[in-house]
Each structure stands twice: as C-alpha cells, then as structure tokens.
Amino acid sequence: MRYDKIEGNAAEYINLVPRNSTGVPNNSIFTDTSDNVLKLRDNSGAIKGLSGYSGPTGNSGYSGLGTSGYSGPVGSSGYSGGGGTYDSNRQLFTGSGTWTAPTGITTVLLTIVGGGAGGASSAAAGKGGGGGGGGAVTRGSCAVVAGNNYSVTVGAKGTGGTTGSYQNAEAGRGAAGGNSSFPGVDATLTALGGGRCPLGSTGTGGTGGAVGATNDAVDAVAGSMGWNYAGGNGGNATGLYVGGGGGGSMFGTGATGSAGSVPGVNATIGYGAAGSGAGSNGANPLGGGNGTAGYVLVEW
Numbered sequence: 001m002r003y004d005k006i007e008g009n010a011a012e013y014i015n016l017v018p019r020n021s022t023g024v025p026n027n028s029i030f031t032d033t034s035d036n037v038l039k040l041r042d043n044s045g046a047i048k049g050l051s052g053y054s055g056p057t058g059n060s061g062y063s064g065l066g067t068s069g070y071s072g073p074v075g076s077s078g079y080s081g082g083g084g085t086y087d088s089n090r091q092l093f094t095g096s097g098t099w100t101a102p103t104g105i106t107t108v109l110l111t112i113v114g115g116g117a118g119g120a121s122s123a124a125a126g127k128g129g130g131g132g133g134g135g136a137v138t139r140g141s142c143a144v145v146a147g148n149n150y151s152v153t154v155g156a157k158g159t160g161g162t163t164g165s166y167q168n169a170e171a172g173r174g175a176a177g178g179n180s181s182f183p184g185v186d187a188t189l190t191a192l193g194g195g196r197c198p199l200g201s202t203g204t205g206g207t208g209g210a211v212g213a214t215n216d217a218v219d220a221v222a223g224s225m226g227w228n229y230a231g232g233n234g235g236n237a238t239g240l241y242v243g244g245g246g247g248g249s250m251f252g253t254g255a256t257g258s259a260g261s262v263p264g265v266n267a268t269i270g271y272g273a274a275g276s277g278a279g280s281n282g283a284n285p286l287g288g289g290n291g292t293a294g295y296v297l298v299e300w
Contacts, residue, residue, distance in 0.1 A: 093152045093296040094271075099182075101144040102300065108182075109299040110189050111139045113251055114209040114231065115155030115177030116274035116291025117194035119244070119264040120167040123203035123237055128279045129167045129264065129286075131234030132158055133194030134247035134254055135177045135272025135294050136209030140226040142184020152296050155180040155193045160264045160275045160288030167277075168201045172285060174264075177209065177231075177272065180294040191294060194231045194247055194274050203237025203277060205244045234274055243277030246291065255289050264289030271295050 024041050032047075041047055091099060101108075117132030135155060144150065155178030165172035177193025192209035208231030232254060235244030241260030248254040252270030258279040263286040267273035275289025 090297065090299045093154050093298070094293065096154045097152050099150045099152050099298050101146045101148050101150070103146050105146050105300045106143060107141055107300070108144055108184070109139070109141050110182050111137075111297040111299075112180045112182060112189055112191040113137050113155075113249055113272040113294035113296075114180050114191040114193040115157050115294045116231070116246065116249060116252060116254070116267055116272045117158035117177045117196050117206045117234065118160035118174035118290050119234065119246055119255065119275040119277040119288030120174045120197035120203070120206075121161030121163065121165050121172035121264075121288050122243070122278045122280045122285040123167040124201040124280070125283050126240045126280055127201060127203045128237035128239075128241055128243035128258065128260070129161060129172070129174075129277030129288050130197040130203045130205035130236055131244035131246040131254060131257060131276045132160075132174050132177070132196060132274030132288070132291050133206035133208040133234050134231030134249040134252065134274050135180075135194045135291075136191045136211055136231045137229045137250040137272065138189060138191045138211065138227070140189050142182060142189055143186045144184060150183055152298070153179070153181045154296055155191070155272075155294035157291040157293045158194065158196060158274070160266070160290050161197070161278065163263070163287035164285060166201065166285045167197060167203065168199055170199070172288075173197045173199060174206070174275065174288045176206070177274070177291050177294065180296050182296055182298065192231075193294065194234070194249075194272070194291060197234060197277070203244060205234025205236050205277070206247065206274065207234075208232045208247045209249075209272070231272060231274075234277070237277055241280040243279045243288070246274030246276045246289065248273055252292055258286075258289075261286075263287050266290045267292045
C-alpha cells in the first residue's frame with residue numbers, strides 16, 4: 001500500500017484507502033477498516049481518532065424588535081370664530097362677530113367687558129388733561145335657541161384727545177369706550193364703555209362705565225355666578241402740568257398719568273382699561289392716550 005508524503009501538514013503521510021492499522025507508519029493518517037473512521041498513528045505509534053472540522057458559524061438570528069405603534073393624530077386647534085377663539089365649550093370674542101348656538105344648548109353664561117375711554121389732551125397752557133374712564137364688567141346668563149346665530153358686539157377702545165386741541169374742545173376730550181353686549185332671548189346683557197372726559201380747562205377725568213339695571217335682573221338668574229362692576233373713574237390732572245391716570249376695569253389696568261410736556265400714555269394691560277391724560281406743554285396742547293377694547297366670553 002502506497003503512502004504519499006505531504007509536506008507542511010501535521011501528519012507526515014496520508015492514505016485514505018480503507019485498511020487496518022497494521023503496517024501504518026507513524027505520523028500517518030489512514031482510514032481504519034474496522035469502523036471507516038479517519039485516524040492518526042502519532043509519532044509514538046498510538047492510534048487516535050481525529051477531531052472533526054468545525055462546521056461553519058451559523059448566521060446570527062435577527063433581533064425581534066416589535067413594531068412601534070403609530071402616533072395618534074394631532075388634536076385640532078381651536079377654531080377662529082367671529083373675532084374670537086373657540087375652545088371646547090367656550091368662545092372668546094375680542095372683536096365683534098357672530099356666535100351660533102350648538103345643538104342642545106339653551107342657556108349661556110356670559111362675561112362682558114366694555115371698552116376703556118381715551119385720555120384727554122392737555123387741558124390748558126398750564127394744566128394737564130384728565131384720564132379716561134374704565135369699562136364696566138358684567139357676568140350673567142341668557143337663554144338662547146340651538147342653531148340660531150347671535151350678533152356679539154365688543155366695545156372698541158376710546159382714542160385719546162387730539163394733539164393741538166385742548167380739553168375744552170370736543171377734539172381734545174378723548175373718545176368714550178364702546179359698549180359690549182350679547183342679545184339673549186330673554187334679555188340683552190350689556191357692559192358699558194368708559195366715559196370720556198368732560199369739556200373744561202381744569203383737567204377733570206372721565207367717569208367709569210356704569211352698571212345697567214337690565215344687567216341686575218339677568219345676573220339674578222345666574223345666581224352666585226352673576227355679578228356687575230362699574231369701571232374706574234379717570235384721574236384728574238394734578239398740579240400744574242401732570243395729566244390724570246386712566247381708569248381701570250376688573251380685567252384691565254389704566255395707564256399712568258403723564259408728566260409735564262409728555263403726551264398721554266396708551267393703556268396696554270388687559271381689557272376695558274383707559275388711557276391717561278396728556279401733560280401740559282404750554283401753548284402746544286399734547287394728545288391723550290388710547291384705551292383698550294373690551295371682550296365678550298360665551299360659555300355653555
């Protein structure tokens with residue numbers, strides 16, 4: 001039997017023809033006829049079984065990641081509606097518009113603020129102007145009919161007295177704040193705007209928006225949730241040159257009175273607040289400050 005010498009291998013000789021171990025040289029690999037298994041006769045002549053070659057490494061299993069749930073749709077933003085915003089069961093009007101009673105709704109709760117008045121121009125060569133009056137605030141309930149449209153009125157801001165005109169002229173008095181209202185089936189609920197400054201050269205401030213008798217009756221229906229508040233009066237000019245401060249409302253802060261040679265200050269905080277009167281600037285009358293508008297909040 002022939003054995004071929006294989007250089008560079010652990011076994012010096014190899015013969016794969018089946019045979020018994022007799023006569024197999026040392027350092028040889030052969031096929032043993034007793035069990036048809038490749039064996040090695042090592043350098044000492046001992047017969048050993050050969051270890052099988054390692055099989056290929058199996059592919060790694062795929063990670064079992066669960067699919068993420070889809071994100072739900074983004075909730076709808078509140079609808080803009082008639083000068084205000086709609087949010088679930090309430091709508092705020094900061095400008096006049098139309099409200100439509102939803103299905104099944106027969107009563108609404110209303111919070112209404114009148115507009116703030118403008119401050120007056122300088123009252124005279126040595127006198128500041130008066131501050132405008134703040135808007136009234138009322139809260140009460142009204143009956144409505146589902147599906148019907150209701151015209152909502154929001155009181156506009158009053159503008160300040162005109163530059164170049166003293167408070168003793170119509171143009172220098174400043175404008176009153178507008179009235180805000182909602183026309184219910186049983187009654188119209190109204191919050192009056194702040195009053196303008198009176199004619200004169202003494203710098204007298206305007207009167208705050210008054211509470212109406214009709215509002216008292218409507219508020220009684222709302223029970224503990226109903227109330228009425230008059231607007232704050234405008235301040236009178238102080239000293240020789242300082243203008244009066246604007247009157248406030250329950251939801252707004254009147255502007256601070258102006259110092260000498262300074263125009264009236266515009267109200268900027270909240271709703272129904274009034275502008276201040278202008279300071280005095282000698283023979284050159286300065287303009288008054290503007291008020292802020294009111295609002296109507298409808299809840300159901």
